[in-house]
Amino acid sequence: MATIRDVAKEAGVSVATVSRHLNNKGYVSEDAKKAIEKAVATLNYAPNQLARSLTTKQTNLLGLLVPDITNPFFPELARAVERTAYKHGYTVVLCNAGETSEKEKHYIRSLQQNYAAGFIVTTNHIKADFYKKLNVPIVALDRNLSDAIPTVTSDNVLGGQLAANYFVEQKVKRILCVRGPLDIDVANDRMHGFEEIMTAHPAIQYDTIVSPFDFEAAKKIAMEHLQFDRDYDAVFASSDASAIGVMKAAESLSIRIPEDVSLVGYDGINIGTLLSPELTTVAQPISTMGERATELLIALIEGKEMATTRVVFPPELVIRNSTTKGTEA
């Protein structure tokens, strides 16, 4: 079986250069990259990462657990995590942990058995105690798992306030909140921020319904409510995915957005700009959050000193055409 020395000899470069290229760490010239790739192919070389892992008890795999890969927020987050990890020589394995804590535990166990170097967790079902016992570097992203676990979020209370203040400025009289699930802390924070502002403006009425962060579920839930009571000036959906569902429900019921009802979403996913009307939303800095969580995890893995273990980004209100004051065409 070919060794790294054979590859270096075949490619006419040093062993250190081969190692840098194969581990994707440090500079390697384009010519050297091509020569190494050719030598690896010719010799059918596969370094024994697994044997090495048994000694170091660590691979270059980062596990990224997401609750629902079909909510576009998570692919956008995953792309940022993956790009940042790749730059640092790590490989991201994305696990769609889905609906149950059993599945989530199965994934974590499976990756831990393969000595994943660390985890980024954006899921909700497992209690922090489970993670603390794992004894592996973990960063919570877009979720507060525990004060003991490094966390990257945006300020969801502020996000709820931004939406509420905007409705106050717009002189909205009656709002429907399509809030996220009661067991998801970011959904609760968004609602708390919203309610804080509403408490100071008792003349504004609002009703609240609960929906998962999912297009189709939100469409159905919004339809069921709006068909019996459509007398709202505005809807605040606490994810862009649910806002899209509301948009479709409104269309089915011939409620015009923004003429009859203003709609504000939450997240700032790219597809929001591709809808008709384009979606006004409380935007999180999705890419930056993914990058920062990955850098934090890699610092943890590599035992670096960390200045912060709790990073909170401010969201911002992005006004587009789904609210009456939309300025874009």
Add this chain to the structure above:
Amino acid sequence: MATIRDVAKEAGVSVATVSRHLNNKGYVSEDAKKAIEKAVATLNYAPNQLARSLTTKQTNLLGLLVPDITNPFFPELARAVERTAYKHGYTVVLCNAGETSEKEKHYIRSLQQNYAAGFIVTTNHIKADFYKKLNVPIVALDRNLSDAIPTVTSDNVLGGQLAANYFVEQKVKRILCVRGPLDIDVANDRMHGFEEIMTAHPAIQYDTIVSPFDFEAAKKIAMEHLQFDRDYDAVFASSDASAIGVMKAAESLSIRIPEDVSLVGYDGINIGTLLSPELTTVAQPISTMGERATELLIALIEGKEMATTRVVFPPELVIRNSTTKGTEA
């Protein structure tokens, strides 16, 4: 360190039951599951999969390589792969191989070093020779890599024909094809099917422009073309992602869909039903394709006899509101 025997004893069940549950293979009662989970947590048990992998040279990891996780087609495919794999006791690690063959090779190398049991490949950049040399079970999904590699696709030539025949029936006179990249075989097949029908109907004119399967790129490319020449009855976009881009470009240019121009997409992603207007599309059976590819890969891994190694599903034309004959409200 705790062993599987310790866990069985603590949980009051047999070692075989613990093994079935932890490997997610075979029936385990809900009570036993709870007892095992509790014992695993109490004893902080982590079975040494890695040591076992060194002997068997195999883990339960399936690698799924996708070119762009932000194209909703791939998350829908990934969800089906993941659900099927989970049922059979395998864990899917999803790799967003992105834009370059270098990155794709890096992922494959990284997973192979960790003894991934097999790969499902939906990417385009690497030649079949590379995969053949890997000596690991591989299934190509939505791509034709090589006759030697088991493949699950839908009939893309037929799909192109379905779209073209529909335009013929609709008495369309001039069509803009927003086709996929020239180096992607499914994009070529869709175009070939379309052109076959058009050859038989020389009175229908059509122009062709090329766009990646990406919302924003397609919007830009369609804008650049349509602002100078908008005299089309219909647009055929060879992915739903690019169809959404065309929809937005049309909106910006005040071209009404379907009143001025009919729009047909390709893929059948869920979000097509949430757009305004809802998107007429050549739908692939996305979930079924993902399921079948996963079953095929697992059969390969487990050394089972296989009746077919080439599965081709028929696509179907789903007519919605983005074409003049839309029937849904």
